[in-house]
Amino acid sequence: MSDSPKPDSGTTHFGFEQVPVGEKRARVAGVFDSVASKYDLMNDLMSLGVHRLWKRFVIDLAGVRSGEKVLDVAGGTGDLSREFAKSVGPRGMVVLSDINAAMLGEGRRRLADRGVVNLPIVQANAECLPFAEGSFDCITIGFGLRNVTDKDKALRSMCRALKPGGRLLVLEFSKPTSEGLSKIYDQYSFKLLPLMGRLVANDEASYRYLAESIRMHPDQATLKSMMDAAGFGRTQVYNLTGGVVAVHRGFRLE
């Protein structure tokens, strides 16, 4: 199955709304421009702090080694990049990239605050990454894929930027595996999340979009088959927190 925008209708989803394909990017940009400065605080609130653990799992599973080249796509404020920078050491390289300048600005500031300064920062759309084929040993995209208009294209673009044998790790909200959790989670994301957005960031609409975009994102099995179709192999799904979040890891095999 594919999650590409429908070519016949020329529309795609923005949260629960249908918008013209050409418009989604600007609308997503609006959301992240608006949340950039409060982003980390909201992350903690949204996930009750658990996003740190999810990211820890991704970092360990990525198993980045000294000397490796890592690309953090949709890296936003740079949480993952910071950890990878420690692992690759002086011989390796981590590139922080995102489509949004405001998020990258916030990322640069945060990394500098923690003493990480020599890390290339590239403004780029995940759908058409501006890197030579086979540039990276490892690529991650954390809570980014659901915002991308053409996810299949982004997966192909990331596969291409990997060296043969390289791995992609996708960390994304997914589908809770139990119905009980699903119900609670719905309440949480459709009622609590926008409310928190209003109270903390004074921006209910952006957080409503986040909740809706989570629902529209492909479930575990669909994303796995999309990765396989994009050229990945040995694709494995790791459910965390009852499937509220899933990590997909796939390898560029040839």
Place this chain on the structure above:
Amino acid sequence: MSTPPVLCAAAEIALNRYLRREPSVIEDCARLSGRCIELALPSGSLALTLEFIDSGVRVMPEPPNPPQVRVSGSPSALMRSLSLAAEGGTHFPGLTVEGDAELLAEFRDMVTRVGFDPEEWLAPLLGGVAAHRLVGGLRKAFDWTRGNTRRMADHGAEYLREETYDLARARDVGEWMDEVDDTRDALERLEARLKRLESGAEPRATASTRLRDA
């Protein structure tokens, strides 16, 4: 039963940390790249597959291709055959080995070269610190059944939690839902309060109004 993916992840992370201590071992992994060893507990109660890759191993619930060698035996026999005291060669007492025993012997040599401690590796799967202390006893006495397999998955989760991983366990999910409920209640109270404030109906406002009126 195949091993839950998150447990495979834990096994892979731990094993690679060991293997990467020794560059010559990583070279061996690269040389064996693509070859697979399937490890299974007796009667198929739990199985996982190791695949050699350039940077170490990948651990998966299912073999991607027919494995070059399939090994099954009790955890104690598996531990014994991988431990430092194990004999060399392709003789693996207590284990059923189908396929390329040389590959298994190579793996054993690699893990012994990096000082890999199978007890330490398996301990989390067997129940963390408690099992660590019990390992001597376990070696002799542990009788593996399907029930134990469930216990193992549960304790694996415990270990992963200690490693700060968050895992889906019934209890966790319950706790998480309680937290969500509490936070939601708190926010709903706050929202109600804000509404009352906005509409001037908050008790304090009412009191002052009354004073003013008096």
